[in-house]
Each structure stands twice: as C-alpha cells, then as structure tokens.
Amino acid sequence: MVSINAGPQPDPTARNTEVPxxxxxxxxxxxxxxxxxxxxxxxxxxxxxxxxxxxxxxxxxxxxxxxxxxxxxxxxxxxxxxxxxxxTGVVSEAVMKMTAANNPPPRTGSLAEDLMTLAKQVAMLIGRPEVRRLLRAVYALSGDPEIDEARTAFYAARFAIARDIVEQAQQRNEIGTDIDSDDVIESLVAPMYFRVLVSGREVTEEFVERCVRDTLLLFAGK
Amino acid sequence: MVSINAGPQPDPTARNTEVPxxxxxxxxxxxxxxxxxxxxxxxxxxxxxxxxxxxxxxxxxxxxxxxxxxxxxxxxxxxxxxxxxxxTGVVSEAVMKMTAANNPPPRTGSLAEDLMTLAKQVAMLIGRPEVRRLLRAVYALSGDPEIDEARTAFYAARFAIARDIVEQAQQRNEIGTDIDSDDVIESLVAPMYFRVLVSGREVTEEFVERCVRDTLLLFAGK
The missing domain is CATH 1.10.10.60 (Homeodomain-like)
Incomplete structure (x- = not known):
C-alpha cells in the first residue's frame, strides 16, 4: 500500500523530456x-x-x-x-502520488520488521479521510470498466511492493519459496481494510501488531 | 453474515398484531x-x-x-x-431478509464445520451481484449518520451469529474462553471481503477453505 506511481510520472528534473x-x-x-x-x-x-x-x-x-x-x-x-x-482518474493519481511520497518501501533486512513497517503505513493511509473518500468513491463507481481497470492497476502496483518484501525474505530463508507474496500481503492488510470499510471497528496499534504476528505465524511459522 | 433480521419484522402468522x-x-x-x-x-x-x-x-x-x-x-x-x-433503508432490509431466509445459522456441533458453513455462506452472499451493489451503495453513502447507523446495526447482527458459534465451541472446550468472537469472525471473513471489495482476486472454494484453516490455526491452535 506504499510507494506507488501508477502510470507515467514526468520527472521534474528531466529538462529534455519529450512531451507528446x-x-x-x-x-x-x-x-x-x-x-x-x-x-x-x-x-x-x-x-x-x-x-x-x-x-x-x-x-x-x-x-x-x-x-x-x-x-x-x-x-x-x-x-x-x-x-x-x-x-476519478485525477483523484486516483493524486492519492497514489501522496502515498508514494510518504511511504518508502521498507528494507529493514527482517521480514517481521518489513511487514510491521508496511502494516503501519497501510493503517495510516487508510485512516486518512481523503483516502477513505477515494476508496468509497471507487467502490461506488465500480462496474465502470475504466474505474475497475484503474483499481486493478492500483492494487497490482501495491502488491508489487509486497512481492519485493517477500522475495527478499525468501532469499534470506526467512520464508518458504513456495509462498505466494499476494497471499502474504492479503493476510496482513485484509483485517485492516475490513475494519475501515466494513465493520467500523477501530484500527489500534495493538491490532496492527496482531495482524503482523498472525501473518508471520501463518506464512513463516513463527 | 447469515440469518439476520434487523429491525422489527411483522410475523405473517400473527393475526392479532397491532398496527401503529x-x-x-x-x-x-x-x-x-x-x-x-x-x-x-x-x-x-x-x-x-x-x-x-x-x-x-x-x-x-x-x-x-x-x-x-x-x-x-x-x-x-x-x-x-x-x-x-x-x-437505502428498504434496500438494506431487503438484502438482510434474503440473507436470513437463505442462511440458517450453522449448528453442526463442531467449530471447524460451523466456521466452514459460515464461510461458504458469506462467500456466496458477497458474490451475489445485488449484495455487491448494496455494499457499494452503502460505502458510497458512508458519512451519512443514518447510513452509518444502519451499517453498524447490520454488522452487529452478523457478528452476533458468530458469537453464538464461538460460545458453543467454548462450551465444548474447542476454543479458549478468552477468545473474542468478533476477532474470530473478522479473521474468517476479512480476506473474503478484501478480495471482493478491494483486490478483485477470485474467491475460490480452495480460498474459502484456507480462510477456515487459518482461523482455526490462529484461534484454536489446530
């Protein structure tokens, strides 16, 4: 849920960028x-x-x-x-840009710490009123092919961050090579999204820590 | 996510019901x-x-x-x-009524089987186009106090079903008496809601079974 730039992002430092x-x-x-x-x-x-x-x-x-x-x-x-x-297009990109700027992908050298960093970033992100507004708007407009495509691209980019974390952990033998990184991130963040979008229960720091512990137990057996 | 009647429901068999x-x-x-x-x-x-x-x-x-x-x-x-x-009021009640009619609360005498029954009911339910439409509409209108209250009441009723399952399992010593039933149902259904509402990944039978296994591992240690 962090550090995503979906779609082309002009580099402000590139002076000779060609413009279509x-x-x-x-x-x-x-x-x-x-x-x-x-x-x-x-x-x-x-x-x-x-x-x-x-x-x-x-x-x-x-x-x-x-x-x-x-x-x-x-x-x-x-x-x-x-x-x-x-x-919706401009709102999506605005939120993704904000996300990318505030959330560098974690690289702590430890799966547990990477997941904790990621979980806290997600909790902060989906707790922001403007992000909740975006999520609601996107769900309300779901069914529109353009919106659904934008949403799919958005989450594909987010899952890519998690894939990186899991692959690094696999290289360190912290987690099995048969583990699907999409399953790991889903396990980590689904309960937080459920609270924010569905049940309305509060996302406390203790809860975020439990999400990380549960994910480690389920996927790294520890 | 099953067998909820929120709000007063006139009993069609009661011939002397007083009408306000x-x-x-x-x-x-x-x-x-x-x-x-x-x-x-x-x-x-x-x-x-x-x-x-x-x-x-x-x-x-x-x-x-x-x-x-x-x-x-x-x-x-x-x-x-x-x-x-x-x-939204009439749509909510219509969907809850449909849910109640099609999903009797599981009472199999086994936590694993009760959770599996419940998980399959939820997967069927949130896979229905009209339920997805309702969910989307409710999220889009979130922020309206009346809608938020209706949503809270709806999920409170659903969590009550899960509480019943967990309390029975506690009486059979299948699960610790310190376990919060809301946490159990959250663990069980959050990944399914995440796929339907957020990531768009398919809710397969194998996935539903994994949700049950993971929940049992996390809460019943088996």
Missing part, C-alpha cells in the same frame, strides 16, 4: 507562455494533483467536480480531462 | 380493502421487499428510485418512505 503532441494540445491555454514543454507539463500536473488533494481534505468527493479541480489548480478543465480522463 | 396508527395512515391507499391490518401490513412489506430485490437483480442501485420500488410493489411511495425512511 496530445499533451501539448491538452494544455493549450498555457502553451504560449512555456519555453520548456516538459517542465511546464510537469508543473501543470503538480498543480492539478496538489489542488485535488487539497479539495479532498476539505469535502466529499461527490461534491468535487473537474471544474472545481481545474479552478483550484488554475488550469483549463480540458487539461484535466485530456490528461486524466475523469475526476 | 402511523402505519395505517402510511398505507392509506389499501386501507379500505383490508379486514386484517396486521396481515395487510405484512403483505405490503413483503411486496415492497420482493420488488426491491427484483429491481436489484436487474440494475445498479443508483438507477433505482423509491418511486420505482413503489410502482413495482404496487404501493404508494409514501408507504415506502414512512416504513423505511429512504431507498
């Missing part, structure tokens, strides 16, 4: 003022994602329109639609 | 044709809940209005609003 024609066309309203299309495109993207996160901390996603996001970011609505396709 | 004045007023459109208010009230309720389930199997909840439900059930809209308060 469609991208230039999409940002026509600022085109004439820009000397470096790559830098401008990255800057516009940053403005839009920052504006989206700011709006998400203020109110429910259903009350936020692409027009609101564009106004807050000081860009044209068409820029948002052409780059992200929909409100 | 407000209920009579609410169903004014059928009042003059009814000789037995209790029977009529139960019949109207049955019509509305059946109509709601039928609509839920046909289309997304967002496209279903109270007017649609009332029309399909052949009752006045006011009847629905006065008895259930909102679309």
């Amino acid at each position: 024609t469609s991208e230039l066309a999409a940002s026509g309203e600022q085109r004439s003022t820009s000397k470096r299309p790559g830098g401008r495109s990255a800057r516009v993207q940053e403005q839009v994602l920052t504006a989206t996160l700011a709006l998400l901390t203020e109110r429910e996603i259903d009350t936020i329109s692409v027009a609101d996001i564009a106004a807050r970011a000081n860009v044209a609505e068409t820029t948002v639609y052409r780059r992200w396709g929909s409100r | 004045t407000s209920e009579l007023a609410a169903s004014g459109e059928q009042r003059s044709t009814s000789k037995r208010p209790g029977g009529r009230s139960a019949r109207v309720q049955e019509q509305v809940l059946t109509a709601t389930l039928a609509l839920l199997t046909e289309r997304e909840i967002d496209t279903i209005s109270v007017a649609d439900i009332a029309a399909r059930a052949n009752v006045a809209e006011t009847t629905v609003y006065r008895r259930w308060g909102s679309r």
Whole structure:
C-alpha cells in the first residue's frame, strides 16, 4: 500500500523530456507562455494533483467536480480531462502520488520488521479521510470498466511492493519459496481494510501488531 | 453474515398484531380493502421487499428510485418512505431478509464445520451481484449518520451469529474462553471481503477453505 506511481510520472528534473503532441494540445491555454514543454507539463500536473488533494481534505468527493479541480489548480478543465480522463482518474493519481511520497518501501533486512513497517503505513493511509473518500468513491463507481481497470492497476502496483518484501525474505530463508507474496500481503492488510470499510471497528496499534504476528505465524511459522 | 433480521419484522402468522396508527395512515391507499391490518401490513412489506430485490437483480442501485420500488410493489411511495425512511433503508432490509431466509445459522456441533458453513455462506452472499451493489451503495453513502447507523446495526447482527458459534465451541472446550468472537469472525471473513471489495482476486472454494484453516490455526491452535 506504499510507494506507488501508477502510470507515467514526468520527472521534474528531466529538462529534455519529450512531451507528446496530445499533451501539448491538452494544455493549450498555457502553451504560449512555456519555453520548456516538459517542465511546464510537469508543473501543470503538480498543480492539478496538489489542488485535488487539497479539495479532498476539505469535502466529499461527490461534491468535487473537474471544474472545481481545474479552478483550484488554475488550469483549463480540458487539461484535466485530456490528461486524466475523469475526476476519478485525477483523484486516483493524486492519492497514489501522496502515498508514494510518504511511504518508502521498507528494507529493514527482517521480514517481521518489513511487514510491521508496511502494516503501519497501510493503517495510516487508510485512516486518512481523503483516502477513505477515494476508496468509497471507487467502490461506488465500480462496474465502470475504466474505474475497475484503474483499481486493478492500483492494487497490482501495491502488491508489487509486497512481492519485493517477500522475495527478499525468501532469499534470506526467512520464508518458504513456495509462498505466494499476494497471499502474504492479503493476510496482513485484509483485517485492516475490513475494519475501515466494513465493520467500523477501530484500527489500534495493538491490532496492527496482531495482524503482523498472525501473518508471520501463518506464512513463516513463527 | 447469515440469518439476520434487523429491525422489527411483522410475523405473517400473527393475526392479532397491532398496527401503529402511523402505519395505517402510511398505507392509506389499501386501507379500505383490508379486514386484517396486521396481515395487510405484512403483505405490503413483503411486496415492497420482493420488488426491491427484483429491481436489484436487474440494475445498479443508483438507477433505482423509491418511486420505482413503489410502482413495482404496487404501493404508494409514501408507504415506502414512512416504513423505511429512504431507498437505502428498504434496500438494506431487503438484502438482510434474503440473507436470513437463505442462511440458517450453522449448528453442526463442531467449530471447524460451523466456521466452514459460515464461510461458504458469506462467500456466496458477497458474490451475489445485488449484495455487491448494496455494499457499494452503502460505502458510497458512508458519512451519512443514518447510513452509518444502519451499517453498524447490520454488522452487529452478523457478528452476533458468530458469537453464538464461538460460545458453543467454548462450551465444548474447542476454543479458549478468552477468545473474542468478533476477532474470530473478522479473521474468517476479512480476506473474503478484501478480495471482493478491494483486490478483485477470485474467491475460490480452495480460498474459502484456507480462510477456515487459518482461523482455526490462529484461534484454536489446530
């Protein structure tokens, strides 16, 4: 649940980044003022994602329109639609960007510690009001192929982090090589998601620690 | 996740049930044709809940209005609003009623078998399109105090079933008396909910069996 960049993310330090024609066309309203299309495109993207996160901390996603996001970011609505396709698209990327920035993938050298770090990151993440809003919005819109695809890509990226943790543990002989890393992360985080999304029980620090202990017992036999 | 009747449920066999004045007023459109208010009230309720389930199997909840439900059930809209308060209210009760009818609480005399029965019921339940639609709708509307209260009551009722299973197992000395039954059911069902609501991985029979085995290992040490 950490450190995901889904989709292409322009590198703000890359000055010679090529920008697709469609991208230039999409940002026509600022085109004439820009000397470096790559830098401008990255800057516009940053403005839009920052504006989206700011709006998400203020109110429910259903009350936020692409027009609101564009106004807050000081860009044209068409820029948002052409780059992200929909409100959900931009909201998803904004949350993933925030997640990536705040949650470096754990590399402690110990499976138990890596899982604890990951579990705490997930607990913090899904406890944030704007992330809960995103989750709810995504579930509400589920059934829409575009949304379902975005959701699948999002979790695929998250599971990739866990795969890395498990593979390292396998190389250290901490966990069997027959273990499926998706099963490990599922065991670790499912109870936390269940509390946040379904039962409403509180995700306490003690509970997070129990999730880690249970996962270790089930998959590493310790 | 089985056999729940949340809220008062008129007993169709009770011929002398008193009907509150407000209920009579609410169903004014059928009042003059009814000789037995209790029977009529139960019949109207049955019509509305059946109509709601039928609509839920046909289309997304967002496209279903109270007017649609009332029309399909052949009752006045006011009847629905006065008895259930909102679309979500009637949809929740319809799904709970369906759940209760199809899922008798397991009483096999064995914790392992009770948990397996319960797990299979939950897997079947959350695999149903109309239940997924309800879950999505409830999460989308989360934050509304009335919806959150309904959700909390719904899961409290479901956890009560699990409490019964665990208490019986404790009386048979199959599981420690210090075990919290809410923790047991959470461990059992959280991975299934995670697959359905979050990751999109398939809930296979083998997976359901693993959920039961893991829960037994964690809580009954076997």
